[in-house]
Amino acid sequence: MASAKDEVQRSTLPIPDLAYTGTVTYDATDPDTHYPPIKRLLPPEGAPNVLVVLIDDTGFGASSAFGGPVHTPNFERVAAQGLKYTRFHTTALCSPTRAALLSGRNHHTVGMGGITEIATSAPGYNSLRPNNCAPLAETLRLNGYNTAQFGKCHEVPVWESSAVGPFDHWPTPGGGFEYFYGFIGGETNQWYPAIYEGTTPVEPWGTPEQGYHFMADMTEKAIVWTKQQKSLAPDKPFFTYFAPGATHAPHHVPPEWSDKYTGRFDQGWDAIRDETYARQKELGVIPENATLTVRSDGIPAWDEMSDELKPVLARQMEVYAGYLEYADHHVGLLLDALEEIGELDNTLVYVIIGDNGASAEGTMTGTTNEAFTINHMTEMEDDAYKIAHKDDLGTPKSYNHYAIGWAHAMDTPYQWTKQVASHWGGTRNGTIVSWPNGIAARGEIRNQFAHVIDVAPTVLAAAGIPEPSTVNGVTQRPYEGTPMNSTFASADADEAHTTQYFEMLGNRAIFHKGWTAVALHKKPWLASDRGLDDDVWELYNVEEDWTQSHDLAAQEPAKLAELQRLFLIQAARFNVLPMDIRSAERFNAELAGRPELVRGTSQTFYPGMKRLSENSVVNVKNKSFTVTASITVPEGGASGVIIAQGGSYGGWSVYLTEGKPAFAYNIMGIKTDFTRSGSALAAGDHELVVHFAYAGGGLGKGGNVTISDGGTVVAAGTVERTLPFFFSMDETVDIGEDLASPVSSDYGATGNAFTGRIKQVQLDAGDDSHDHLIDPEHRMQIAMTRQ
DSSP states (O other): OOOSOOOOOOSEESOOOOOOOSOOOSSTTSTTOOOOOOOOOOOSTTOOEEEEEEESSOOTTTBGGGTOSBOOHHHHHHHHTEEEESSEEOOSSHHHHHHHHHHSSOTTTTTOSSOGGGOOSSTTTSOOOOTTSOOHHHHHHTTTOEEEEEEEEOOSOGGGOSTTOOOTTSTTTTTSOSEEEEEESSOOOSSSOOEEETTEEEOOSSOGGGTOOHHHHHHHHHHHHHHHHHHHOTTSOEEEEEEOOTTSSSOOOOHHHHGGGTTTTTTOHHHHHHHHHHHHHHHTSSOTTOOOOOOOTTOOOGGGSOTTTHHHHHHHHHHHHHHHHHHHHHHHHHHHHHHHTTOSTTEEEEEEEOSSSOOOOSOTTOBSBHHHHHTTOGGGSOHHHHHHTGGGTTSTTOBOBOOHHHHHHHTTTSSOOTTOTTSHHHHBOOEEEEOTTTOOOOSEEEOSOEEGGGHHHHHHHHHTOOOOSEETTEEOOOOOSOOOTHHHHOTTOOOOOOEEEEEETTEEEEEETTEEEEEOOOOTTSOOOSOGGGOOEEEEETTTOTTSOSOOTTTOHHHHHHHHHHHHHHHHHTTOOSOOOOSHHHHSHHHHTOOOSOOSSEEEEOTTOOOBOGGGSOOOTTSOEEEEEEEEEOTTOOOEEEEEEEETTEEEEEEEETTEEEEEEEETTTEEEEEEOSSOOOSEEEEEEEEEEEOOSSSSEEEEEEEEETTEEEEEEEEEEOOSSOSOSSOOEEESSOOSSOSOTTSOSSSOBOSSEEEEEEEEEOSOOOGGGSOHHHHHHHHHTTO
């Protein structure tokens, strides 16, 4: 524990520099010349290193540390050196949990009432952390810690996620981290990730064929950073936030890890729930009298699935399990590095196994590619297609997600899943805390109620650092979490966190002194179909009914009314109101009241521009568009990509192959329509024009392609159909090359850089848009898939 004798005044950050008030001499050699030596800023003596590990989309019943079917020996290793918290809670969704974790305040307080893609102008939902809620990393940095973040960041407002920033809400510099290596957004392709180092886009060191995977890459970066930090500043503690993309979709993992689970899930999700429930009782992470909740409404039984599809469904879970164990393995490598340099015992480690419950966003039968679902093209992925592509799951040939039944099983013993903030299945995540030098207990269990907002005040208390009253001249809003430190020493410590609201997409609840009142507004796989006042509230005594299995609303109407009123008080206090269950309006930036980076129908790009997300580029879906490229072909000819959007799971590209102009339109990796010229371009300047004339008649239709050079048509072709809603979750528009996975089979993932000279590329969208035909409810589904 940090020393209580620290004399530095740390309530005002940055700590003010004090002026020298002693005697100033004329000559530095004068015996009266004296200045105190410069002292480096350090935290209080005894302040520990801090490592926070946040796993993505992992339910309470997944990890073996909490009775799940997935072998996670390194999570168990941490638990053996510390404490398991069985009643630790998140917000039920990605961006909100992360914003709450890093700020110590409720997610609506810091503007993150939903994911960044559906932000509105309301204070609780604008995705803008206010400057009176300084992040934990900034507080630690200004007190002498070194700080670094690795992995996922889904807290950057969408209109600030381009190369021009601003970077106030990026991990560095605005989030208080001195170093960042990871990705911005809800997910990324683990084989072909969209990585940033600081605010600069960087490319992976290799391809999947060369052994590359982002989980391994980010772990190596974290190990190198940590060893360097201790080499150069051994007396300074570090704060490392390690947030892998695992186990969010796509479930990408080397086959040798998923193959370890071959046959392990053939019995199906209902049997897995029963097996997990039994192990959880044996481990003591649920009490003996805890009831296994019934299958949540709308989720099919395993026996209802077709026998022909069951091997595919089982493989989905094998891949997921391998992915989680693969993540656990790399957490173990980071722990090994800390142990190797002698720092593990003095490191406060949090392992939070999930930023929400397991994800029920993969459809009832799962998918080989999320783009099928998001683009409403599920007819292209029938059972026969899934059966034929079973062996692609987890590999670079897939962008996969498992069936909803598996998500429910991974939340055993609770009801519901991710997005459902009303029930523990969406919000209860197994959490492990270890600090050998500061926690005497080994391998014990703690049942006190805790919430993700409790992490920040716990870390400050362990470090002996007070909550700052001002940061950068701004008076701070106090932390809304409560420290967990009192539970470190005693399983019988009083429960400090006695009241907590939950709200996400209208699903809402209130916990207060052993009771919960909850209201399910919508299921994760369905759109909102009623008003908030039509929701049915349930009531549970969770001191006696651990799993929320016995609804007491009818027997205890007075208690229910008391808690409903308390929810409204908390909702008004923490910016939850007005609750927002709109769909189409939140997808439309103008109606939602958030800025748009790009407006209009024309955009000019220049050489070197890359990693431009769909939010940063003119929309060319469901309409005609024209690409005009001013290029110079050198003697000997040119080849390579001029402009590409998307990747091998869906996108389009304009390029030269053996000097010949070409256009490719890729439909989710199933089919690519090519238009190619038969003649190579001569050396010299060219104005290459590719025009796609949309056929119209609805969404996702095809059209005709013409390629012209200097006004002369050199090629013509057709595109059978197009993507109506989304090209890719993470792949981008790139000028002069096609980064990550390739749109076209005419070139590979490497070596596709344009060998001529690009002066500029202009993209013009036509005025024949059919976007008005998009079903309003599906707009929200599109946004929510990006969690």
